[in-house]
Amino acid sequence: MSHTRLLSVIVPACDAAATLPAALAAIINSGLPRDQYELIVVDDVSTDGSAEIAARYADTVVRLTGRRAGPAYGRNRGAELAKGEILGFVDADVRVKPDALSGMLMLLAGDPSLAAVTASHHSATLNNLATQYWSLLLRFGEMTQRSSGGDLGSPCALIRREAFFSAGMYDEWRFATAPLEGVELGNRLGSMGRQSVLLLDSATVALGRKNVRSLVRGMWNRSSLLARSLGYQRTREATPSDAVFTLSRSMAPIFAALCGVGFTASFVAEPNLVLEAAAVLMGAIVLNSPIYAFFARARGVAFAIAVIPLHLLMQAVSATGLCAGRILRDAVGDCVPDAATQAYAEVGVNTWPPVPRSPAR
Amino acid sequence: MSLIVILPENHIVSPDSLAERLRPSDDQDVDVVVACAGQPTNLTALQRSIGEAQFLLAPAGTSIEDLRELAMRQSGGDIVTLVNGAQIPAASVESSLVMTS
Numbered sequence: 001m002s003h004t005r006l007l008s009v010i011v012p013a014c015d016a017a018a019t020l021p022a023a024l025a026a027i028i029n030s031g032l033p034r035d036q037y038e039l040i041v042v043d044d045v046s047t048d049g050s051a052e053i054a055a056r057y058a059d060t061v062v063r064l065t066g067r068r069a070g071p072a073y074g075r076n077r078g079a080e081l082a083k084g085e086i087l088g089f090v091d092a093d094v095r096v097k098p099d100a101l102s103g104m105l106m107l108l109a110g111d112p113s114l115a116a117v118t119a120s121h122h123s124a125t126l127n128n129l130a131t132q133y134w135s136l137l138l139r140f141g142e143m144t145q146r147s148s149g150g151d152l153g154s155p156c157a158l159i160r161r162e163a164f165f166s167a168g169m170y171d172e173w174r175f176a177t178a179p180l181e182g183v184e185l186g187n188r189l190g191s192m193g194r195q196s197v198l199l200l201d202s203a204t205v206a207l208g209r210k211n212v213r214s215l216v217r218g219m220w221n222r223s224s225l226l227a228r229s230l231g232y233q234r235t236r237e238a239t240p241s242d243a244v245f246t247l248s249r250s251m252a253p254i255f256a257a258l259c260g261v262g263f264t265a266s267f268v269a270e271p272n273l274v275l276e277a278a279a280v281l282m283g284a285i286v287l288n289s290p291i292y293a294f295f296a297r298a299r300g301v302a303f304a305i306a307v308i309p310l311h312l313l314m315q316a317v318s319a320t321g322l323c324a325g326r327i328l329r330d331a332v333g334d335c336v337p338d339a340a341t342q343a344y345a346e347v348g349v350n351t352w353p354p355v356p357r358s359p360a361r
Numbered sequence: 362m363s364l365i366v367i368l369p370e371n372h373i374v375s376p377d378s379l380a381e382r383l384r385p386s387d388d389q390d391v392d393v394v395v396a397c398a399g400q401p402t403n404l405t406a407l408q409r410s411i412g413e414a415q416f417l418l419a420p421a422g423t424s425i426e427d428l429r430e431l432a433m434r435q436s437g438g439d440i441v442t443l444v445n446g447a448q449i450p451a452a453s454v455e456s457s458l459v460m461t462s
Contacts, residue, residue, distance in 0.1 A: 051441075055365070055433035056426040061441045081440065352439055 007037035007105065007158070008084030012074030014044040016092035017053055019207040024057035026095040031102055040082060041092075042074035050092075064353045072170035072181035073356055079164060087164050089182075091155035093208035097122070104158045104199060115163035115189055116196035118154035122203035131210045132299060133307045137243050137314075140294050142198060145240040152186035152196065153179060153242065156204045163194050173358040174335045179218070180225050187230070187238045198241075212310065216317050219243070223318045227325025229335050247311075247318040250287040254315070257283040284312060362389050363438030367428045368397040370421055372446035376403070376410035382444070383411065396432035398423040402449070 009027055013020055020041075027039060041054035042062040054061045062077055075089050086108060090096060096119065104117040121138040152159070167188050175181035189196060210218075223244050226235055236245050258280050265271035285292070288311060296304035336342065337356055344355040364382060366374050374395075383391055393414035395407060399421030408416070417432055429443055 052430045052433045055429045055441065055443060059443060061433065061443070063439050063441065065439065 005036060005038050005084045007032070007086045007088055007101070008079075008082030009037055009039050009088040009090055009101075010075055010078035010082060011039070011041045011054075011058075011090050011092050012044060012071040012078065013041055013046060013050045013054060013092040014068060014071075014074075015046045015048045016050050017046070017048040019093040020050055020053050021056070022095055022207055023090065023092050024054065026098075027090060027101070028057055030096055030098055030100065032105075037088075037101075038082070038084060040078045042078045044068050044070070044074050066353065069172065069353070069356060070176040070181075071178050072175045073172040073353075075181075076169045076172050076357075077353060079161075079169060082161075085161050086158055087161055088156070088158045089152075091204075093206065094155040094204040095207055096156050096204050100156060100199075100203065101158075103201070104156075107197070107199065108158060108160065113195060114160075114197065115194035116152060116157060116159040116186070118152055118158075118196065118198050119156040120154065120198055120200045120203050122205045128209055128211070129303070129306060130212055130215055130310065131206060131208075132303070133295075133310055134210050134215060134243075135206055136295055136298055137246060137291075137311075139298075140291055141241040141243055141246040142200065143294075144290075145245070146198075151183060151198060151239045151241055152189070153182035153239070154198065154204070155206075157182065159189075159196075163189060167192060167194070172356045173337060174229055175225075176335075176337060176356070177221065177225075179222055180230060183226075183235065183239050183242060184230060187235065190238055212313075215310070215314065219247075219314050219317045220321045223321030224325035224328065225335070227322045228329045229325075232322060232326070244318055244322070246291070247315045248322065250284075251315055251319050253287050254280070254284045255319075257287075281312075284315075288312075288315075362391045363436035363441040364391050364393045365429065365432040365436055365441060365443045366393065366395045366446060367425055367432065367443065368395065368401050368446040369423070369425050369428060370398050371449045373402055373449050374407070374444075374446040376406050379407070380410055392436065392438060394432045394436050396428040396435075398428060401446075 011023065024039065038059045039057060040060045040062065041058040042064065043051040043054060044064050045066065045068050051061055051063050060081060062081065064074065064077065079087050086105065088101065100119050104119065107117050108114055120142045121135050167185060170181045171184050175184065186196060226232065226244050235242070261276045261280050265276055285308060292304045292308065295307060341356055345358060349355060366379065368374060383393065393411050394417060395414050396417040396419065398419050400418065401407065415435060417435060419428060419431060425445065433441060
């Protein structure tokens with residue numbers, strides 16, 4: 001019953017019925033011999049039948065009960081059951097390309113010093129404008145900035161078992177929601193001197209559709225959590241490819257331009273607000289020109305022009321989120337679970353599923 | 362914990378290997394669901410070796426995926442392991458058909 005396999009693919013799922021069949025089918029059809037890997041799906045209290053859908057494909061389905069605990073917690077529970085020497089973490093809303101897993105495995109096999117390999121985001125999704133914009137934004141960061149540490153925030157990551165457990169697994173205590181638990185684990189691996197790489201040609205395709213609202217909410221969570229729990233400067237040094245830094249890189253000059261125009265206007269008796277707003281807007285577009293040029297090359301000039309308002313909105317949301325996270329960090333402190341969870345963890349009650357574990361304990 | 366054994370048509374699982382899987386490792390109860398498409402050839406032997414198992418007899422021709430989903434709905438475990446039975450060699454199927462005809 002406990003024979004070892006080369007790879008354990010762990011997929012955390014929460015109300016993922018819409019995308020899970022395609023995500024799991026892509027793993028099954030990835031060309032790896034079926035006896036070389038096991039597929040574990042951890043269902044985080046779904047109400048849409050995700051566990052039953054997972055059973056159509058998986059070797060093991062873990063049904064979590066109680067309150068939803070987030071993907072970091074789910075991945076850790078899956079890893080505890082996994083028998084593979086290499087642990088693969090794949091999101092439930094992405095399709096891995098057929099050769100991605102085998103290519104990543106080959107890279108790990110060829111370099112024993114490598115602790116982890118991650119797959120990049122693919123830009124060729126056939127979804128709506130918001131989804132395409134998000135994929136391209138992530139892709140731009142991956143192509144222009146190389147992380148010195150390991151960016152395990154990718155939707156598909158392979159980690160050596162011993163590296164994963166020696167790093168202390170995902171931080172399920174602080175990261176009850178996506179999406180920075182992978183970035184944090186990558187930074188921890190990097191600080192231990194363990195190397196990880198991003199494979200640009202081993203890509204994943206997003207299956208879920210995004211809209212402006214979900215993008216804004218996601219970017220707010222990402223930016224505020226990054227500033228509150230990880231620290232802006234430290235994370236920027238370790239993982240400069242993250243979308244938050246892609247957005248914030250040109251924010252400081254834009255803010256400076258805004259201040260400059262405002263300062264100049266204060267000396268004018270009757271300032272022309274329309275002209276000044278247009279000047280700031282033009283400055284923002286010029287400062288963002290590298291990413292707009294990337295959008296134009298990938299999807300055409302019309303697409304690049306169409307996403308300008310969305311990109312500026314995302315920059316504003318990200319900057320506000322970073323400020324809010326910093327203020328929360330100083331005023332309230334780092335993220336911690338609710339009082340009941342802390343109390344259970346303090347007492348050390350032995351339950352299944354277990355109470356989220358603090359890395360400090 | 363639950364163990365789901367999937368037996369599509371012309372598939373079989375050895376009662377001994379099943380008993381091996383059910384050998385208690387850390388005093389945990391394992392509930393077993395055997396989902397079959399049609400009548401499995403060794404149903405009596407399976408019932409004898411795992412008496413407390415739940416047997417789901419789906420119509421012949423039910424796909425492996427549908428059997429897995431049906432069995433998952435019936436299982437109550439937090440950790441559910443799913444295993445497929447092994448295909449009976451074609452020669453064995455032919456000889457059993459000759460014997461029954």
